[in-house]
Amino acid sequence: MNAESKVSRYSPDFDQPVRGDAITADRYISKDWMDLEIRNLWPKVWHLGGVLADLEDEGDIVRHNFAKESVILVKQEDGSVRAFYNSCPHRGNRLILGETTSVPAITCGYHGWKYDLDGTLIQVQDPDDFESGNPCGRVHLSELRCETWGPFVFWCMDDDVPPLAEWLAPFPERLAGYGLENWVRVLNVSADCEFNWKIIRDNFNESYHLPTIHPELATFINDGLPDTLFEMYPSGHNAMWMKGHQATTRKDYASGEVPTPLDAIAQAWGVDPAAYKGRTDEVRAAIVEAKRRLGAERGYANYDQMTDQQLVDYFHCTLFPNLTITMSPEQCQILRTEPHPTDPEKCVFQHWCLYPPVPGMTEVETPVGPLPLRHDALKRHSVYGDGVSVGYVADQDLSIGTSQQQGLNSRGFKGCLLPLQEKRVQRFHELLNDMVLGQ
Ligand code: FES
Ligand SMILES: [Fe+2]
Structure with missing residues (x-):
């Protein structure tokens, strides 16, 4: 693998320039910034x-x-x-x-x-x-x-502000195939957190943290570069496509056995993992084929409207400024942070998970474990740090929030230094500067 192949990939159709504005700590800790957001940002979005x-x-x-x-x-x-x-x-x-x-x-x-x-x-x-x-x-x-x-x-x-459908663009069109209309919100959890709302927005605007914060995803989500595709839209929203049902290319999984849990996922669709030893990257295509063949009889009425990518991949839609919709083939996650009423160093984190209503299915596997497939099967509010989960992967994201907030308060922190793959973080803050500071 040559060095060039590890460079970030931005969609040529959906890339946006950035200016390189400094991202300093004041926006995460100052009451003045918070007040300006309340005046200039929050009224201007859906x-x-x-x-x-x-x-x-x-x-x-x-x-x-x-x-x-x-x-x-x-x-x-x-x-x-x-x-x-x-x-x-x-x-x-x-x-x-x-x-x-x-x-x-x-x-x-x-x-x-x-x-x-x-x-x-x-x-x-x-x-x-x-x-x-x-x-x-x-x-x-x-x-x-x-x-x-x-x-x-x-x-x-x-x-x-433009009408909702226009404001959400391009997502209503891009997500149409999933058929979200009748999906059921099974998980509805939230937590009070001790960090500014933008800390987690930054986190959702990059995949650079996956190998360190979510190492267990490596065997079934490919976060490698340039496989991961970043899109940035003129509206300020952005997205990231990650290949699913495929191990990361950051390590050599392709030439060995099909790793766990990809082996079990493949088996569930009738794909024999043993047959893919030494070419584990081909499991993804085999699962697309199996889902096309078996989906309807297993009750997945939406599969025939979905693209091959949607059948196996992860599509992270990051809407400006504070809403993330993470689509995997059978799960829609809503992840967002909202500001605390008075304290810039606190926020509320919310996590909803919705699932398609598959006939005969009574239970779904959620980020907090199996739950009945019914509206708000689990609804709770907690304080982050009390040991109450807001979802397996989300817990990991939140785990860095408090310590990052503390580090940002240091006189020694001079501003962020970002690699290319965090360009969406840079743009997020430049859009904020434009709206919040009127720059
Ligand atoms: S009736 Fe509502 S404030 Fe008096
Ligand atoms: Fe994360």
Whole structure:
């Protein structure tokens, strides 16, 4: 293998220039940076607020707390979902206190003002005691934009941001084959963490950490260069294709036996690992063929819409600024961090896993172990460091968060020094500089 073959590979169609802005520690530790993000960044992007499975019936409500903000998604009589700020127009009290609920009308717990599901005020105490007349029918909850994609509901605070489908591009088109619409969110976990939200964003914007932080992935995900393909889109989103069902080319797995667990995965699709001794890199193509042949009879109705790449590979979609959708053939992971309400050195990490509804399948293997194939089979919030898992691989990513945050606080840290394969990290910060600092 010559030296050139270990250089990063960026899609010629989807590459973007970077300027080389310094990435210094202030953006991870300063309250000023945090305040500027709250003013200039977070209102300008779409936020994933929940899933339609929690909004099936009229009056179903999902509350999404984001930093100091709180938004409620409300299922309407006509089947649509609308989003409102979770704040009473009377004197500002928060209206909905639980994460999910179902109500015939929204009633404020302070003076009892009552709002219809469409946000219209319908009942107040002493309606004649207002100088301008009875406010009912004239006062409304403050509304935000709300749109859906697949099983997901998004909200946005700003009217100038493009419509959701446009903002998400190219992912709705690129992910269409998976048929996410009816996938089931089985895992819904989150944790309070002691690091800035961007620490994990940086981590998801590179694969440089795989050999050191996730060494056990090496036998079935190929993180080698130039096999891994990076894409950067004009929108600011980016992606990474990693070959799955294939061992890393960083080491010589190809000429030996098919390594574990790839051998078991191959066997499950009727591919005999012994037949691939000395050419283990060909297992991937054999599994594509087996999935094409056996997928439908095993209940994977989506396979015939998927590309060969989608049938075996890992497609990491990193949406600017804080949402990652990691697709593997039978699992969609949502991974994101959201800022703490007041402390720049803390964040909330969220991890959802969705699975296709395969007839007859009652259980799925998730990053925290086997779980029943049903909505929110495991839902919990924890404090990172208390030993409660947020998912096997995610635990490993989070394990560096606190120590990196501590190291960034050192006077000796002068700014990041990035290899080519971390160009997506560089671009992420330059886009932030443009939006947050207005540079
Ligand atoms: S603050 Fe809501 S009714 Fe008074
Ligand atoms: Fe990772």
